[in-house]
Amino acid sequence: MAGRIEDYALIGDMQTAALVSRDGAVDWLCLPRFDSPAVFAGLLGTDEHGFWRIGPAEAAPVLPQDQAGALPTAPAPRAPFTDTGDLKAVPSSASAPAVPADRRRYRGDSLILEQEWDTPRGSVRVIDFMPPRHLSGQEPVPQMIRIVEGVSGQVRMRSALRMRFSYGKIVPWVHRVEVGDVHRTVAVAGPDSVWLDGEAETYGRNLTTYADFTITAGERVAFALTWQASHLPPPEIPDPEGSLELTEKFWLDWVAQCTYQGPYSDAVVRSLITLKALTYAPTGGIVAAPTTSLPEDLGGERNWDYRYTWLRDAAITLSSLLRTGYREEARAWREWLLRAVAGDPENLQIMYTITGQRELNESVLDWLPGYEGSQPVRVGNGAADQLQLDVYGEVVEALYLAQMTGLSRNDHAHLLQLRLISYLEEHWKAPDEGIWEVRGPRRHFVHSKVMAWVAVDRTIKLIEQTEAEGPLERWRALREEIHADVCEKGYDPERNTFTQYYGGTELDASLLLIPQVGFLPPDDKRVIGTIEAIQRELSTEDGFVLRYPTHDASGGDLVENVDGLSGHEGAFLACSFWLADDLAMIGRVAEARELFDKLLALRNDLGLLAEEWDPRLKRQVGNFPQAFSHVPLIDTALRLTACGAAYLAPQPLSAEATREPDRQSAQQPV
Numbered sequence: 327m328a329g330r331i332e333d334y335a336l337i338g339d340m341q342t343a344a345l346v347s348r349d350g351a352v353d354w355l356c357l358p359r360f361d362s363p364a365v366f367a368g369l370l371g372t373d374e375h376g377f378w379r380i381g382p383a384e385a386a387p388v389l390p391q392d393q394a395g396a397l398p399t400a401p402a403p404r405a406p407f408t409d410t411g412d413l414k415a416v417p418s419s420a421s422a423p424a425v426p427a428d429r430r431r432y433r434g435d436s437l438i439l440e441q442e443w444d445t446p447r448g449s450v451r452v453i454d455f456m457p458p459r460h461l462s463g464q465e466p467v468p469q470m471i472r473i474v475e476g477v478s479g480q481v482r483m484r485s486a487l488r489m490r491f492s493y494g495k496i497v498p499w500v501h502r503v504e505v506g507d508v509h510r511t512v513a514v515a516g517p518d519s520v521w522l523d524g525e526a527e528t529y530g531r532n533l534t535t536y537a538d539f540t541i542t543a544g545e546r547v548a549f550a551l552t553w554q555a556s557h558l559p560p561p562e563i564p565d566p567e568g569s570l571e572l573t574e575k576f577w578l579d580w581v582a583q584c585t586y587q588g589p590y591s592d593a594v595v596r597s598l599i600t601l602k603a604l605t606y607a608p609t610g611g612i613v614a615a616p617t618t619s620l621p622e623d624l625g626g627e628r629n630w631d632y633r634y635t636w637l638r639d640a641a642i643t644l645s646s647l648l649r650t651g652y653r654e655e656a657r658a659w660r661e662w663l664l665r666a667v668a669g670d671p672e673n674l675q676i677m678y679t680i681t682g683q684r685e686l687n688e689s690v691l692d693w694l695p696g697y698e699g700s701q702p703v704r705v706g707n708g709a710a711d712q713l714q715l716d717v718y719g720e721v722v723e724a725l726y727l728a729q730m731t732g733l734s735r736n737d738h739a740h741l742l743q744l745r746l747i748s749y750l751e752e753h754w755k756a757p758d759e760g761i762w763e764v765r766g767p768r769r770h771f772v773h774s775k776v777m778a779w780v781a782v783d784r785t786i787k788l789i790e791q792t793e794a795e796g797p798l799e800r801w802r803a804l805r806e807e808i809h810a811d812v813c814e815k816g817y818d819p820e821r822n823t824f825t826q827y828y829g830g831t832e833l834d835a836s837l838l839l840i841p842q843v844g845f846l847p848p849d850d851k852r853v854i855g856t857i858e859a860i861q862r863e864l865s866t867e868d869g870f871v872l873r874y875p876t877h878d879a880s881g882g883d884l885v886e887n888v889d890g891l892s893g894h895e896g897a898f899l900a901c902s903f904w905l906a907d908d909l910a911m912i913g914r915v916a917e918a919r920e921l922f923d924k925l926l927a928l929r930n931d932l933g934l935l936a937e938e939w940d941p942r943l944k945r946q947v948g949n950f951p952q953a954f955s956h957v958p959l960i961d962t963a964l965r966l967t968a969c970g971a972a973y974l975a976p977q978p979l980s981a982e983a984t985r986e987p988d989r990q991s992a993q994q995p996v
């Protein structure tokens with residue numbers, strides 16, 4: 327059974343990721359890539375939907391050895407328990423004890439997880455990681471490695487592995503393969519095979535693969551789980567200790583490139599590592615989160631698949647990476663973007679798969695009960711077909727920032743930017759689904775129009791500051807027209823606040839971005855009025871911020887939610903960071919710091935954040951970990967570090983900003 331969302335740790339290899347619970351269970355892992363079907367989907371169901379737990383066996387039942395016909399089969403253990411004196415006979419259906427670790431941490435600035443248990447007989451550490459695939463020197467296949475290390479005394483351990491392919495639906499055929507002295511266990515179903523290698527003897531019971539062993543201080547016992555396409559030869563025998571060394575070096579080298587130094591260094595670095603882990607290395611696409619259907623409303627229907635690349639989320643991620651010294655990731659994403667949106671801007675989607683595919687058909691996995699009963703469990707995402715005009719602003723801003731911070735010039739990116747503006751010229755007046763991807767009717771969302779203004783503004787600046795060409799006068803007039811339209815139709819003079827959409831009266835936390843994107847200065851009375859109104863009317867009791875109202879003043883359901891969904895949701899963490907930013911910008915710096923500190927305190931003990939915070943239950947909710955929360959964390963940390971600076975202005979063009987070799991010169995750029 328899944329634990330609280332914040333009880334999970336993230337490990338990953340920049341092509342997929344796993345969630346490991348505090349009790350040593352891997353409850354979520356999609357193979358071979360982020361958006362593949364899960365092999366362990368216990369997170370969204372029960373142990374029956376797949377998990378792999380390694381932990382102390384003190385409370386574990388004695389499991390009778392395999393009966394004929396039970397799968398998987400195994401010979402008698404080579405290394406049976408050395409001490410069974412105090413084992414109690416308990417029902418054989420019990421699989422593995424779920425004992426929470428006493429301590430856990432990432433090993434330094436890496437994505438290598440270490441969990442430790444203290445037992446009456448000694449202490450033990452389990453080290454979990456996924457080696458980045460390019461490091462191995464072998465065939466690049468996904469691999470999860472778990473090394474059990476004796477810290478003191480002698481501890482009996484159990485590994486219980488229940489693989490269920492296709493998100494918990496399929497029981498694979500599990501059998502042993504013996505090659506000389508080497509015994510391997512392999513699970514096969516359809517296109518997938520998953521190989522278990524390890525020194526401990528395995529045996530099968532109740533369609534689960536077990537290994538029971540005793541670990542003594544100073545000993546290490548390793549397991550490796552490797553995915554391979556089932557039609558290919560078996561993967562090479564893993565080298566867990568060598569991979570550990572390479573993986574640690576990889577992360578430490580990567581973190582060493584970070585240019586941020588300041589009081590929030592730990593939080594910023596952990597967020598950067600998380601963003602890097604969410605980046606699909608082969609293409610540069612960035613997933614919004616590695617999970618699907620972790621609910622925004624526990625028990626409710628607000629469950630979405632985030633294993634895709636949103637232009638919005640990826641663009642703001644890119645901006646954070648650029649501000650902290652990571653240009654390679656920015657360059658890779660820009661190339662992903664150019665490939666993904668290649669063609670007519672009319673056909674631009676707001677999200678794609680990590681490889682740039684356009685089909686994200688949404689469907690329901692009806693065999694999964696959902697996280698704490700939150701149904702439906704969805705895969706795919708119907709929002710892909712929406713019109714969200716703000717995306718043009720975020721993408722253009724990221725391209726502009728890329729060039730202004732020294733990422734070498736790219737003609738295709740230039741041309742794309744110009745064509746996006748031509749598209750906006752025709753379409754900015756249309757109603758859309760907006761930044762929150764509402765599933766209610768389209769509206770004239772104020773934030774969407776503001777971001778359309780951003781797109782035009784940054785393009786004008788690009789033309790003014792570089793050799794890019796475009797109809798400057800026409801676009802200056804367009805910029806004025808959008809600005810005037812928003813100030814006239816999106817502002818309520820009686821309440822002195824901008825509103826969620828033209829003609830509406832509700833507020834929306836996305837309006838907090840108005841001063842941050844430079845639409846109006848922070849000391850404009852309309853901006854201050856909006857910030858104060860949002861703080862007053864959209865704050866939760868503990869001072870975090872809702873995206874928009876989903877209940878009326880008395881706490882009851884609204885007759886009609888703007889998002890077209892039932893139920894409530896938690897405070898949206900990105901919006902809460904934006905409020906801290908705005909407070910700093912209008913000079914309320916102490917308050918901004920206080921809010922930021924409170925937000926940092928919401929991170930789990932490993933520094934990870936989901937999308938939202940449920941203020942009633944005091945729990946993280948929504949997909950986890952979420953780029954859209956970690957990006958604003960970094961931005962606010964930078965702002966507060968540089969406090970005084972009203973806007974994180976792009977740095978001037980550096981000498982490096984020279985023309986990039988034209989890799990695709992023969993192709994039409996967009």
Ligand SMILES: OC[C@H]1O[C@H](O[C@H]2O[C@H](CO)[C@@H](O)[C@H](O)[C@H]2O)[C@H](O)[C@@H](O)[C@@H]1O
Nearest residue numbers: 614630636638639707709761762763954
């Ligand atoms: O709330 C309804 C929508 O929720 C999801 O969208 C949210 O996540 C996106 C990815 O982080 C983010 O870009 C967007 O701004 C958020 O509203 C979901 O993906 C949508 O399908 C759903 O309509």
